[in-house]
Every structure is written in structure tokens, then in C-alpha cells.
Amino acid sequence: MKDHYLGYYPTKYIEETYAEALSTRDEVLTLWFEYINDDELNCSVDIGKIYKGIGDCYPEELNDHTMAIKHYDLAIDYFQLANQKATTDYEKIDIFDLLRDVYTSKMEISIDESEQIQNCLMAITHIELSVQNLLKYRSSDYYGIATRIEEIANLYQSIFKYDDALINYEKALEVYMQQFKPVLYRIKVTFEKIFKICYDHKHDYSSALKYQLMEHEYVLKHNARKPTDNMTEMCAKREEIVKSHIKLANVYITLHQYSLAEEHLMIIKKLYQESELPSQGKVEFIEEKLGNLYTRLHKHDLADKHLAMEKNLYQKTKNPLAELHIRHPIGYLAQKQKCAFFRFK
Structure with a gap:
């Protein structure tokens, strides 16, 4: 039942699945609310996931952005509550990643440009918090840190902050290239993103050439x-x-x-x-x-x-x-x- 509300829907018609999920949400939430004061269980995370899953039902199939935002905001409230109760950094990392996902979803359905930017920056903030906690236990060349930094770059690019995007793409690229077994496809894609910003948006053709030559080496190798x-x-x-x-x-x-x-x-x-x-x-x-x-x-x-x-x-x-x-x-x-x-x- 829990997975059903996290977005892992059974193989049925989409409309039936959404209708079933939405019609029984109160029953499932009631079960979790019975344990809301159990700090050790910290079921606020699970409640937040349910609200996030319900929010995801609305934008596309049900075409109700207002209800989507309402449930995303509820998810944020419960994730923040869960973070206050978290006892380990790894719990906090997971919660920061969940908050990133919610703010990204809010950004994607926001109509107002200022709201898009605000939600994007909040998503970036929580990725940065996740990275800060990871760095307590992992070295800076950890692959999982690089993927998060690349996510930050993607988000900056989505709101046209190309200088910030470039800084983070370059950081991620450096880590990808330091791996014992580099993932050539990931390196190539990151090169392409950097090239596109330099060539298409900043018209910095010398930098575009520099990165394209570096990418070319990897293309030939791959x-x-x-x-x-x-x-x-x-x-x-x-x-x-x-x-x-x-x-x-x-x-x-x-x-x-x-x-x-x-x-x-x-x-x-x-x-x-x-x-x-x-x-x-x-x-x-x-x-x-x-x-x-x-x-x-x-x-x-x-x-x-x-x-x-x-x-x-x-x-x-x-x-x-x-x-x-x-x-x-x-x-x-x-x-x-x-x-x-x-x-x-």
C-alpha cells in the first residue's frame, strides 16, 4: 500500500490508478498519522512521500496545478518536520534529496517566472545541503557528489544562470574524469552541456573549442x-x-x-x-x-x-x-x- 502512494503504481489504466490513489488517500494517511508522535519511526517522511505522490497525479493527467501545489507544499512541511527529528546525517541526506525533488516538481509546473526561479533556487539549496552532509563521510571526488553538482548545474541552466551552471558543470566534469573507471558517456554528455552554453549562449567560441577538443578525445576513445x-x-x-x-x-x-x-x-x-x-x-x-x-x-x-x-x-x-x-x-x-x-x- 505504501509503494502505491509513492508513485509505483500497479499496471492498470492510468485514470483508474489515479482515481484509486486519490480516493483512498485519507485512509492511508490516517494510518500514518497514528504514529506521527513516534520520533523513532519518524513517519513524517512517509507522509511527505504520500503527499508528493498525490501531487504528482494532478499536473499531467488531472490538469489541476492548484491541487498539485497544495500537496507539494504539504510534502515540504512534513519533510521539514522529518528533518528536525532526523538523528543521523544519512537520514538528512535522504530528506534533502526528497525536498529537492518536491521543489523541482513545483518549479516544473509553476507558471509565474519568479515562482519558477524561487523553487529552482530552493531545489539547489537542498542539493547543496545534501552535498555538505555527504562530504562529512566521502571525499570530494565521490561520484555521488559529482552527480549532485551536475544537478545543480542543470537547475542553474534552466533559469538561464549560465555562469553558475558552467562553474558547477566544470566541477562535476573534473570529478567524473578522476574516477578509477570513468563513465565515458557521462563525461561526453557533460562536455556537450558545457559546449552548448559556451557556444550558443555565451558566444565564447574559444572556450567552446577548448571543451570540444577535450570531448573529441573522449569520443574517439569511446x-x-x-x-x-x-x-x-x-x-x-x-x-x-x-x-x-x-x-x-x-x-x-x-x-x-x-x-x-x-x-x-x-x-x-x-x-x-x-x-x-x-x-x-x-x-x-x-x-x-x-x-x-x-x-x-x-x-x-x-x-x-x-x-x-x-x-x-x-x-x-x-x-x-x-x-x-x-x-x-x-x-x-x-x-x-x-x-x-x-x-x-
Whole structure:
């Protein structure tokens, strides 16, 4: 019954589940209120979780933000009461994490901008309190601390406090990279968040380049080909590497470092040309970027060459039988007859 009110609903229709949860809430809460004065049990935590779970029912399916806020506020009251009764730091850490969740939920459904910011800052405050308590027992390079710091950064970014977000992303990234077995995916995602702030929001292209180069190293390492890779895995890894090269090329173009941009575009072209699968449309895209790049450099002969190649590839993409006609005339005729047959059908 307790799990039912914590959001772990049984497999039923959502409407029925919510109706059942809401209709029996008073009965369940009454059971817990019988033990409200039992400080050792400290059931205020459980009551707070129930109110949080009920609050979660309202915003999406029941479309009642007022009732959601009411129950979130009740959850906050009982979590704060539970914190006063907590006897260990680990209990407090759990409660601070629960308070973070409630304030984040309030932030997500707030319509008023000032309320959003206020709830966001309260969520951040409780994450910081959680970190302070964790640091009593864990070193600063503890993975769980890094994930909380990244949460702080995410929240700052959500209210457009990019400088504060960057500071915390950098702290989290440093810890992720210090791990005995670094989680490469987590490092890559954090790099991407930092890059986005530097490039899109702060227009600090030098910093964006710095972090993209660091990310690129991890992308190459994470996507190194293995003998056991199948075709799907190889293609997925190639695409990740290509994306990183494209980001680097774009930053170099923005910084007017065109020779370095050209270098990365040529690497991408080679990757596609060596691919086991057809990638004509993607090579076409790279030829276009190279053509535009050479136009900027006033290398018009090279620009014309690559734009002509791009146009040629485009025509082949429009008419896939054209290349077959050049390379395999008999196969071309057979394929053409097959297409005509299906058109007739």
C-alpha cells in the first residue's frame, strides 16, 4: 500500500490508478498519522512521500496545478518536520534529496517566472545541503557528489544562470574524469552541456573549442572500433565521430581558422567514403560545406569543384539508377525493368 502512494503504481489504466490513489488517500494517511508522535519511526517522511505522490497525479493527467501545489507544499512541511527529528546525517541526506525533488516538481509546473526561479533556487539549496552532509563521510571526488553538482548545474541552466551552471558543470566534469573507471558517456554528455552554453549562449567560441577538443578525445576513445563490432555498431560509432568532427569544423569556421575546419571536413569525407554502407547523401552534405568553405577563402576553383561534386551527388540521390547505369549497365537495365514492372502493377 505504501509503494502505491509513492508513485509505483500497479499496471492498470492510468485514470483508474489515479482515481484509486486519490480516493483512498485519507485512509492511508490516517494510518500514518497514528504514529506521527513516534520520533523513532519518524513517519513524517512517509507522509511527505504520500503527499508528493498525490501531487504528482494532478499536473499531467488531472490538469489541476492548484491541487498539485497544495500537496507539494504539504510534502515540504512534513519533510521539514522529518528533518528536525532526523538523528543521523544519512537520514538528512535522504530528506534533502526528497525536498529537492518536491521543489523541482513545483518549479516544473509553476507558471509565474519568479515562482519558477524561487523553487529552482530552493531545489539547489537542498542539493547543496545534501552535498555538505555527504562530504562529512566521502571525499570530494565521490561520484555521488559529482552527480549532485551536475544537478545543480542543470537547475542553474534552466533559469538561464549560465555562469553558475558552467562553474558547477566544470566541477562535476573534473570529478567524473578522476574516477578509477570513468563513465565515458557521462563525461561526453557533460562536455556537450558545457559546449552548448559556451557556444550558443555565451558566444565564447574559444572556450567552446577548448571543451570540444577535450570531448573529441573522449569520443574517439569511446567509439574505437572493436573486432567484435557488428555493422550496426560500427555505423553508430562512425556517426558519433562524425558529429564531433562537424562540431569542431563549425567552431573553427566561426573562429576563421579555415584550414583546421577543412582538415576535419576532409576526415569526415574519408570516413564516409570508406564506409561499408552507402552514404552518398552524407558525402553530398560534406561537399557542400567544403564548397562553401573554399568560397570564404576565395579559392574559387576548389569551391567550384566541390560544389559541382555536391550537385552531381545530389542528382544521383534523386536518380539512384544513374550510378548503377555507369558501373553496371546490365544490372541497370534489369533494375529499370523491375521498376517499370512495379509502376505498371
